[in-house]
Amino acid sequence: MSRFPHVRIGDDVRAQEQLLSEHCGIETLQLVVGGSMGAQQTYEWMVRFPGRVKRAAPIAGTAQNTPHDFLFTKALVEAITSDPGFKDGEYSSNADVVDGLKRHAGIWAVMGFSTEFWKQEVWRALEFDSKEAFMEGFLEPYFTAMDPNDLLCMAWKWQRGDVARHTGGDLAEALGRNEAVTRIVPINEDMFFPVRDHEYELELTPHATIRVIDDLLGHLALFGVAPTYIGQVDRYLQELLGEDV
Amino acid sequence: MSRFPHVRIGDDVRAQEQLLSEHCGIETLQLVVGGSMGAQQTYEWMVRFPGRVKRAAPIAGTAQNTPHDFLFTKALVEAITSDPGFKDGEYSSNADVVDGLKRHAGIWAVMGFSTEFWKQEVWRALEFDSKEAFMEGFLEPYFTAMDPNDLLCMAWKWQRGDVARHTGGDLAEALGRNEAVTRIVPINEDMFFPVRDHEYELELTPHATIRVIDDLLGHLALFGVAPTYIGQVDRYLQELLGEDV
Missing domain, CATH: 3.40.50.1820 (Alpha/Beta hydrolase fold, catalytic domain)
Incomplete structure (x- = not known):
């Protein structure tokens, strides 16, 4: 890939x-x-x-x-590619890049939801009892299951739409x-x-x-x-x- | 430090x-x-x-x-601490952590300015001719000159204000x-x-x-x-x- x-x-x-x-x-x-x-x-x-x-x-x-969207996506990309386990895309499984994928999820947490989502603890409606539990139980599994090269293909495409x-x-x-x-x-x-x-x-x-x-x-x-x-x-x-x- | x-x-x-x-x-x-x-x-x-x-x-x-602000700051912290050159804080100079500090600057680019700042190319008023030149000539030098442990101290404090x-x-x-x-x-x-x-x-x-x-x-x-x-x-x-x- x-x-x-x-x-x-x-x-x-x-x-x-x-x-x-x-x-x-x-x-x-x-x-x-x-x-x-x-x-x-x-x-x-x-x-x-x-x-x-x-x-x-x-x-x-x-x-x-938009340029802002380009920069946001760039930050997502860099979270993945900076993981030593990424090895220029020649990792053996996405588990090798789990740290980068978690940081990628962490940036999505900041930009993907809204400030009020976090303030009003909307994650409680999804049956989590802390924002940390929501990250570990929802957003991190969502992204760490994805293939890093897939995500990078999507990011390149997104940035140039x-x-x-x-x-x-x-x-x-x-x-x-x-x-x-x-x-x-x-x-x-x-x-x-x-x-x-x-x-x-x-x-x-x-x-x-x-x-x-x-x-x-x-x-x-x-x-x-x-x-x-x-x-x-x-x-x-x-x-x-x-x-x- | x-x-x-x-x-x-x-x-x-x-x-x-x-x-x-x-x-x-x-x-x-x-x-x-x-x-x-x-x-x-x-x-x-x-x-x-x-x-x-x-x-x-x-x-x-x-x-x-706010919780959102805590998560934003967490993403900043992780950009630095994930750099292999950070060595759990025992780097010999901030130059060892320059990649992490640049990623840190990249996240500031997304959240520190506004979407319209980038769309209206406000950086032109600061005499840059591209957003890349603005990053390389302004935001990256601003943050790569900083001491990573200093930034982490500030981040910890900020998160708990x-x-x-x-x-x-x-x-x-x-x-x-x-x-x-x-x-x-x-x-x-x-x-x-x-x-x-x-x-x-x-x-x-x-x-x-x-x-x-x-x-x-x-x-x-x-x-x-x-x-x-x-x-x-x-x-x-x-x-x-x-x-x-």
Whole structure:
């Protein structure tokens, strides 16, 4: 895996399109929806195949990765690659990189949830009795089970997500290609895909409106563990599916 | 330095008080003011020596460290201690820990400034021509010049700043001791001492009002490099110094 080539969000979407078109015979999509890097893919669909996407709902992710997001991801990458057990990607199992993966989880703890998630001890709802127990019982196992090279592939891709690659760097021109009726759906407590970054892209996207999810979990509301999260997503998607296109 | 004892914000303030009282003969302070851990010290003065502080202005720091802030600081600590050159604190110079100190700077880049600082490329005002050049020319030299054990001492102290230590954990009772006319001064773009954490403590602090500094730098507005920063601080402190006490 250390020699797996770099792939981009655009490669994902090109492959998805090929699968849908050649194997399933599907040419028109009633709805493209995804969260985080899935939102990056959604924007890629909107810009790359505008005539074929009827509705789109990018959730908690942007069309063009921001510099802050690049630096956040860089910190995540460095937590892994600095582990001596990483050995330039030639580790024998992810257990060799467990210290780096735990530090990676620790940075997610800071940026992935919100300040209020920790202050209000929302982890109690997940049946932990301390933030340390939540880290050891939830976030660390979640990330230490992952393959470090996989994570690095994803990080490289995430950092370079940018639909303006289609238009020589002109984001307005790229988003201007969108024909789908679109709901842009940020999460109000997201610390690294903040609402204002979505609002900025909203201004550039035809046929788009915004619906903000209220969730103290922040970006990791995407886990869907808050009882109120899925209801909000469902409501916004039903509203979107109810629109004539 | 690896065997330097743990000290607390309360130890700092006790030593400051001893210096002022025994060496300078100063018993009454017209104004106690400080930023970040200096704000923690300011709250400590307010609660520990209430009759002797006439005015107080904690800037971008809280009376009780938050769990999110604890986790942020933990990520900073781990960036340093995970460097093999750290050798459990027995390195021969901070140059041995330069990789860890750079990762530490990289986490500060994510949390110390704001998302808009990076998006609006505010570093251009500091005469850098890329975010990478800003990291290499400003934030990395700033932190790699520091002694790792010093940073860890500061981190330990920061994580445990809590005036409720005076009242068996009751923050309201502790802040209720304040007699100083107080301005609580958060920075609107601070990612780890957000305004709402200051508002929460404002509610518990007698004689206090809030004034919010507007600065895209976020917490590191405290560097004072934005031309508009010092003017705001001066205005709020002059206002405070003009009050009858």
